Amino acid sequence: xxxxxxxxxxxxxxxxxxxxxxxxxxxxxxxxxxxxxxxxxxxxxxxxxxxxxxxxxxxxxxxxxxxxxxxxxxxxxxxxxxxxxxxxxxxxxxxxxxxxxxxxxxxxxxxxxxxxxxxxxxxxxxxxxxxxxxxxxxxxxxxxxxxxxxxxxxxxxxxxxxxxxxxxxxxxxxxxxxxxxxxxxxxxxxxxxxxxxxxxxxxxxxxxxxxxxxxxxxxxxxxxxxxxxxxx
Amino acid sequence: xxxxxxxxxxxxxxxxxxxxxxxxxxxxxxxxxxxxxxxxxxxxxxxxxxxxxxxxxxxxxxxxxxxxxxxxxxxxxxxxxxxxxxxxxxxxxxxxxxxxxxxxxxxxxxxxxxxxxxxxxxxxxxxxxxxxxxxxxxxxxxxxxxxxxxxxxxxxxxxxxxxxxxxxxxxxxxxxxxxxxxxxxxxxxxxxxxxxxxxxxxxxxxxxxxxxxxxxxxxxxxxxxxxxxxxx
DNA sequence: AGCCCATCTTAATAAAACCTTAAGGTTTTA
DNA sequence: TAAAACCTTAAGGTTTTATTAAGATGGGCT
Numbered sequence: 001x002x003x004x005x006x007x008x009x010x011x012x013x014x015x016x017x018x019x020x021x022x023x024x025x026x027x028x029x030x031x032x033x034x035x036x037x038x039x040x041x042x043x044x045x046x047x048x049x050x051x052x053x054x055x056x057x058x059x060x061x062x063x064x065x066x067x068x069x070x071x072x073x074x075x076x077x078x079x080x081x082x083x084x085x086x087x088x089x090x091x092x093x094x095x096x097x098x099x100x101x102x103x104x105x106x107x108x109x110x111x112x113x114x115x116x117x118x119x120x121x122x123x124x125x126x127x128x129x130x131x132x133x134x135x136x137x138x139x140x141x142x143x144x145x146x147x148x149x150x151x152x153x154x155x156x157x158x159x160x161x162x163x164x165x166x167x168x169x170x171x172x173x174x175x176x177x178x179x180x181x182x183x184x185x186x187x188x189x190x191x192x193x194x195x196x197x198x199x200x201x202x203x204x205x206x207x208x209x210x211x212x213x214x215x216x217x218x219x220x221x222x223x224x225x226x227x228x229x230x231x232x
Numbered sequence: 233x234x235x236x237x238x239x240x241x242x243x244x245x246x247x248x249x250x251x252x253x254x255x256x257x258x259x260x261x262x263x264x265x266x267x268x269x270x271x272x273x274x275x276x277x278x279x280x281x282x283x284x285x286x287x288x289x290x291x292x293x294x295x296x297x298x299x300x301x302x303x304x305x306x307x308x309x310x311x312x313x314x315x316x317x318x319x320x321x322x323x324x325x326x327x328x329x330x331x332x333x334x335x336x337x338x339x340x341x342x343x344x345x346x347x348x349x350x351x352x353x354x355x356x357x358x359x360x361x362x363x364x365x366x367x368x369x370x371x372x373x374x375x376x377x378x379x380x381x382x383x384x385x386x387x388x389x390x391x392x393x394x395x396x397x398x399x400x401x402x403x404x405x406x407x408x409x410x411x412x413x414x415x416x417x418x419x420x421x422x423x424x425x426x427x428x429x430x431x432x433x434x435x436x437x438x439x440x441x442x443x444x445x446x447x448x449x450x451x452x453x454x455x456x457x458x459x460x461x462x463x464x
Numbered sequence: 465a466g467c468c469c470a471t472c473t474t475a476a477t478a479a480a481a482c483c484t485t486a487a488g489g490t491t492t493t494a
Numbered sequence: 495t496a497a498a499a500c501c502t503t504a505a506g507g508t509t510t511t512a513t514t515a516a517g518a519t520g521g522g523c524t
Contacts, residue, residue, distance in 0.1 A: 108329075159470080159471060159472080160471085161471080161472070162471095174377070174378060175377035175378055176377065176378060176379050197473085197474075197475085197511095198472075198473060198474080200511065200512070200513090201472085201473080201474090201512095201513090201514095202472085203511095203512095204512070204513070204514095214480095214511080214512060214513090222511070222512095223379050224391065224392065224480090224481060224482075224510075224511080225391070225392035225481090225482080225509090225510070225511095226379050226392060229378065229379075391481080391482060391483085392482085393482080393483070429484080429485075429486080430483075430484060430485080432500070432501070432502095433483085433484075433485090433501095433502085433503090434483085435501095436501070436502070436503090446491095446500080446501060446502090447491090447501095454499095454500070454501095456491095456492065456493085456499070456500080457492095457493090457498090457499070465524105466523100466524095467522105467523085467524085468521105468522090468523085468524100469520100469521090469522085469523100470519105470520095470521090470522105471518100471519080471520085471521100472517105472518080472519070472520095473516105473517085473518070473519085474515105474516085474517075474518085475514100475515095475516085475517095476513105476514090476515090476516100477512100477513085477514085477515105478511105478512080478513070478514095479510105479511085479512070479513090480509105480510080480511070480512085481508105481509085481510075481511085482507105482508080482509070482510080483506105483507085483508070483509085484505105484506090484507075484508085485504100485505090485506085485507090486503100486504100486505095487502105487503090487504100488501105488502090488503090489500105489501075489502070489503095490499100490500080490501065490502090491498105491499085491500070491501085492497100492498085492499070492500085493496100493497085493498075493499085494495100494496090494497085494498095
């Protein structure tokens with residue numbers, strides 16, 4: 001399924017901003033302007049991460065954070081205005097995993113969210129690798145650990161090969177990847193007999209599952225004579 | 233190999249303070265009390281990071297920041313007084329990487345500087361500079377990675393051969409390239425059969441896509457008896 | 465083991481996109 | 495004015511990619 005993130009901030013503009021940016025990365029957002037509603041959401045939904053403002057009209061962020069910690073292990077990121085610096089230590093020791101002061105760059109927030117998700121999923125898998133294990137951008141989410149893929153919050157069931165190909169394309173998003181390169185990356189084979197046809201067939205299947213087409217590609221584009229490409 | 237940091241603040245005491253602390257960490261500091269001098273420094277020196285005050289007597293920090301972003305990727309940290317908070321978002325979206333309000337604790341500044349440098353070098357270290365993969369000059373942009381070509385912000389869709397020819401012409405811009413040379417570079421063939429006609433046809437197509445003409449060439453000029461040339 | 469199922473590969477064919485050729489026209493040079 | 499160099503055009507050939515379906519593989523299950 002998709003990756004669910006809770007966002008709580010009484011400043012609507014900020015909550016909305018966060019929502020836009022994270023949704024753009026393909027995450028599913030549960031957004032609330034107060035602690036009560038958020039608290040209810042924590043119990044009803046299966047969450048992967050929470051972003052909490054410290055200052056809330058009803059319940060404050062710390063309390064909410066503690067409440068989450070009683071039952072869940074997913075990462076919590078706290079938001080705070082600069083002036084509240086004093087409380088930093090308190091917040092962190094109360095179980096928050098990261099801490100962002102306002103104002104923040106949206107992209108930095110996105111980066112931190114991904115970092116936490118990475119860290120969290122890594123926690124549950126014994127693989128001690130440093131490389132990226134989660135790719136999320138423009139509605140696409142690829143999770144190396146669970147081998148799951150989500151497109152616009154809808155799960156795609158991909159075969160291993162399909163997943164690998166999409167992974168390679170996505171981790172090189174914005175640049176053309178040739179069939180040869182794809183073949184090497186996915187099959188690890190240098191001596192590929194003339195049958196990069198295989199790659200093509202898998203691309204075809206991928207496009208099908210993504211409701212994409214070769215003529216009017218929304219995701220996987222063909223660059224004639226060069227290779228395939230996914231836009232940033 | 234020292235790490236060069238630009239510091240700009242019209243309040244001399246602050247600039248000096250920053251200098252002391254950062255120098256103490258082993259950084260090399262380029263310190264200025266106005267935007268003009270700083271601007272000049274950006275062009276002449278190889279910088280790793282910049283700390284800019286928002287309020288400067290001549291050029292303001294945001295403008296300077298933008299100017300840096302046009303040509304450089306190193307991190308920029310903005311300094312501002314509390315009262316100027318309103319502009320925060322503006323400043324952040326204009327490309328700054330971090331934001332510190334005055335008054336600040338020097339050690340926090342040092343920490344942030346290090347954080348930015350870490351982030352920056354981390355992003356840049358895995359990909360060491362290779363050969364040119366992007367050519368951009370006078371309205372023309374050729375990107376080898378995306379295989380895209382843009383002319384005056386309008387995308388041209390070129391075939392592989394056309395792209396190659398234009399690439400060769402552009403990477404030799406300012407100098408005449410003969411058909412033979414073009415043929416060798418693009419086709420990699422030494423024994424090119426009697427007619428460079430093929431090259432000519434491709435040039436023709438290129439000119440067409442560039443809305444160029446042989447009679448009044450804006451881009452690809454014919455140097456009679458020698459070859460083709462693109463102006464710098 | 466033997467069968468089923470999902471997946472992968474191969475192969476054959478179709479459809480694009482692209483490249484080359486050649487023929488005739490135009491401009492430049494001597 | 496003729497020869498040489500260049501330009502234009504379009505048809506036919508080639509290469510690359512897409513599609514499809516059938517055969518191969520291999521793991522899981524009875």
